[in-house]
Amino acid sequence: xxxxxxxxxxxxxxxxxxxxxxxxxxxxxxxxxxxxxxxxxxxxxxxxxxxxxxxxxxxxxxxxxxxxxxxxxxxxxxxxxxxxxxxxxxxxxxxxxxxxxxxxxxxxxxxxxxxxxxxxxxxxxxxxxxxxxxxxxxxxxxxxxxxxxxxxxxxxxxxxxxxxxxxxxxxxxxxxxxxxxxxxxxxxxxxxxxxxxxxxxxxxxxxxxxxxxxxxxxxxxxxxxxxxxxxxxxxxxxxxxxxxxxxxxxxxxxxxxxxxxxxxxxxxxxxxxxxxxxxxxxxxxxxxxxxxxxxxxxxxxxxxxxxxxxxxxxxxxxxxxxxxxxxxxxxxxxxxxxxxxxxxxxxxxxxxxxxxxxxxxxxxxxxxxxxxxxxxxxxxxxxxxxxxxxxxxxxxxxxxxxxxxxxxxxxxxxxxxxxxxxxxxxxxxxxxxxxxxxxxxxxxxxxxxxxxxxxxxxxxxxxxxxxxxxxxxxxxxxxxxxxxxxxxxxxxxxxxxxxxxxxxxxxxxxxxxxxxxxxxxxxxxxxxxxxxxxxxxxxxxxxxxxxxxxxxxxxxxxxxxxxxxxxxxxxxxxxxxxxxxxxxxxxxxxxxxxxxxxxxxxxxxxxxxxxxxxxxxxxxxxxxxxxxxxxxxxxxxxxxxxxxxxxxxxxxxxxxxxxxxxxxxxxxx
Numbered sequence: 001x002x003x004x005x006x007x008x009x010x011x012x013x014x015x016x017x018x019x020x021x022x023x024x025x026x027x028x029x030x031x032x033x034x035x036x037x038x039x040x041x042x043x044x045x046x047x048x049x050x051x052x053x054x055x056x057x058x059x060x061x062x063x064x065x066x067x068x069x070x071x072x073x074x075x076x077x078x079x080x081x082x083x084x085x086x087x088x089x090x091x092x093x094x095x096x097x098x099x100x101x102x103x104x105x106x107x108x109x110x111x112x113x114x115x116x117x118x119x120x121x122x123x124x125x126x127x128x129x130x131x132x133x134x135x136x137x138x139x140x141x142x143x144x145x146x147x148x149x150x151x152x153x154x155x156x157x158x159x160x161x162x163x164x165x166x167x168x169x170x171x172x173x174x175x176x177x178x179x180x181x182x183x184x185x186x187x188x189x190x191x192x193x194x195x196x197x198x199x200x201x202x203x204x205x206x207x208x209x210x211x212x213x214x215x216x217x218x219x220x221x222x223x224x225x226x227x228x229x230x231x232x233x234x235x236x237x238x239x240x241x242x243x244x245x246x247x248x249x250x251x252x253x254x255x256x257x258x259x260x261x262x263x264x265x266x267x268x269x270x271x272x273x274x275x276x277x278x279x280x281x282x283x284x285x286x287x288x289x290x291x292x293x294x295x296x297x298x299x300x301x302x303x304x305x306x307x308x309x310x311x312x313x314x315x316x317x318x319x320x321x322x323x324x325x326x327x328x329x330x331x332x333x334x335x336x337x338x339x340x341x342x343x344x345x346x347x348x349x350x351x352x353x354x355x356x357x358x359x360x361x362x363x364x365x366x367x368x369x370x371x372x373x374x375x376x377x378x379x380x381x382x383x384x385x386x387x388x389x390x391x392x393x394x395x396x397x398x399x400x401x402x403x404x405x406x407x408x409x410x411x412x413x414x415x416x417x418x419x420x421x422x423x424x425x426x427x428x429x430x431x432x433x434x435x436x437x438x439x440x441x442x443x444x445x446x447x448x449x450x451x452x453x454x455x456x457x458x459x460x461x462x463x464x465x466x467x468x469x470x471x472x473x474x475x476x477x478x479x480x481x482x483x484x485x486x487x488x489x490x491x492x493x494x495x496x497x498x499x500x501x502x503x504x505x506x507x508x509x510x511x512x513x514x515x516x517x518x519x520x521x522x523x524x525x526x527x528x529x530x531x532x533x534x535x536x537x538x539x540x541x542x543x544x545x546x547x548x549x550x551x552x553x554x555x556x557x558x559x560x561x562x563x564x565x566x567x568x569x570x571x572x573x574x575x576x577x578x579x580x581x582x583x584x585x586x587x588x589x590x591x592x593x594x595x596x597x598x599x600x601x602x603x604x605x606x607x608x609x610x611x612x613x614x615x616x617x618x619x620x621x622x623x624x625x626x627x628x629x630x631x632x633x634x635x636x637x638x639x640x641x642x643x644x645x646x647x648x649x650x651x652x653x654x655x656x657x658x659x660x661x662x663x664x665x666x667x668x669x
Contacts, residue, residue: 055179068601071118101137152177198341299361363391502528516541
């Protein structure tokens with residue numbers, strides 16, 4: 001089928017890729033470092049793998065000349081200390097590279113004389129500097145500047161970050177970063193066999209191994225052990241050079257439930273410290289013989305399909321892509337035989353799953369339940385989820401295993417499963433049709449929820465992140481935008497146990513918010529059963545635990561008249577954590593667009609001033625003309641305000657920046 005997405009959708013992947021460079025997309029620790037050959041600014045050629053093969057450890061700093069945090073770390077001298085102590089003129093065990101990874105910068109920027117630079121990066125730097133290293137940065141899936149990696153002789157890397165020279169040395173000389181020094185040393189790196197399936201059915205077993213020995217590896221024996229007892233063995237033969245990696249396949253094994261599954265090198269090795277890894281296995285959800293499938297399509301329903309297969313790969317029932325309409329709910333009921341291992345696979349031809357919201361449509365969903373009768377009835381007491389996909393992630397094929405030989409007979413947890421409903425039950429596994437639409441906060445466009453339970457603040461999410469403010473998205477770590485304050489219809493006298501009707505709650509104060517955040521209430525006077533939206537604005541500038549309190553006067557109703565029973569306080573524990581993502585922006589207080597929460601400078605700082613070199617108050621650091629140039633003909637005598645360097649009529653930080661920019665340079669006429 002030919003599918004032509006809209007222009008907006010075609011542009012989407014580019015946007016997502018660009019966004020991923022600002023979050024957590026770089027190569028993770030434990031990855032194999034890509035090789036590179038590059039020539040430094042002194043004309044010397046370097047090859048990474050040649051250095052590693054010599055037994056050297058390598059530190060790479062990816063940076064940009066305009067990057068403020070890069071410059072700050074550069075000036076700590078930590079990497080220079082490593083170079084002097086352990087480099088060629090020291091113990092000759094370590095190599096350090098500075099790789100300027102923004103190819104739009106110039107040699108002048110490296111020298112500190114260009115327009116996109118923090119200073120002279122060359123002066124005082126003894127280790128090699130590689131310019132125009134953008135392609136190397138791309139090979140390492142570069143996410144932000146600075147990114148610093150330690151690469152061990154076995155070619156595995158670790159993100160070592162902006163740490164001290166001593167902390168770098170601790171990584172460089174740890175046991176797991178040692179060079180090959182034994183004749184025979186096999187290291188098991190990762191279990192790469194099937195990680196899920198059905199109990200009692202054969203599962204493929206495989207492990208990734210590396211030759212850390214000095215000699216070419218020609219044979220090794222690897223066994224599989226369950227609770228310490230050997231259940232499988234493979235005699236591998238071949239030819240694997242030092243630091244080479246190969247996947248070894250073991251005989252299939254039928255996992256039997258909770259146990260410790262290990263793969264071990266049992267012969268052909270001289271170092272037992274790296275011989276054992278654990279094989280993790282997720283057992284298929286026990287299911288009955290009947291399946292209830294429910295799918296809500298996104299805006300591209302024709303891309304969606306599904307199959308149910310047995311353990312031999314035979315298709316029991318399927319739906320090919322091209323038959324479903326957009327944004328429509330469908331249900332199917334499938335029978336499977338009494339015994340067997342089955343696999344349900346949800347497919348999407350485009351590869352983005354039912355994640356329609358990223359393209360301006362709605363998200364779909366897919367649930368697969370094992371049930372005991374057809375048709376499926378909400379709240380079926382013998383029903384269990386095999387798949388519960390909420391549509392907020394992309395995929396081409398999403399698989400879930402089930403074992404039909406074991407029936408699920410436990411009681412389900414029933415209630416309202418709609419987060420936007422007034423009586424949403426976060427513990428409910430099955431929706432029983434009891435959801436009650438919530439008014440109030442939904443009117444301002446936010447997906448808040450509140451249970452009709454005793455007086456209190458009810459969060460949409462109670463964990464927040466430092467420095468950003470937006471509605472929570474599962475793909476990003478950002479701060480929630482609000483809560484719901486719920487006032488009950490009745491309140492109980494603790495001394496007598498008598499229930500009284502709530503007349504009103506008159507809000508008097510909101511306190512305990514983290515610095516930088518302010519709150520606005522949709523209502524300040526509430527009657528029994530009403531709710532108020534507590535909306536947030538600003539940037540969280542204060543980390544740690546905070547107890548947010550909304551205090552007010554509570555009145556009960558006696559003969560339909562209000563009777564005050566004193567001040568009541570609703571509380572919510574809010575945790576503001578360090579933001580795990582890069583917050584890009586201008587990090588210089590003197591700039592007109594200074595971002596107080598930015599932790600990585602993105603080169604967007606604006607310094608207004610005179611940009612005419614012929615003017616008396618011109619300076620090369622100004623990048624936005626303020627129209628205040630001062631020329632010799634404009635003054636008839638001494639400058640009446642000599643401290644106003646940039647001539648804008650104010651003595652401020654911008655003037656100080658001009659002085660600091662020229663500090664140490666000789667005066668010229």
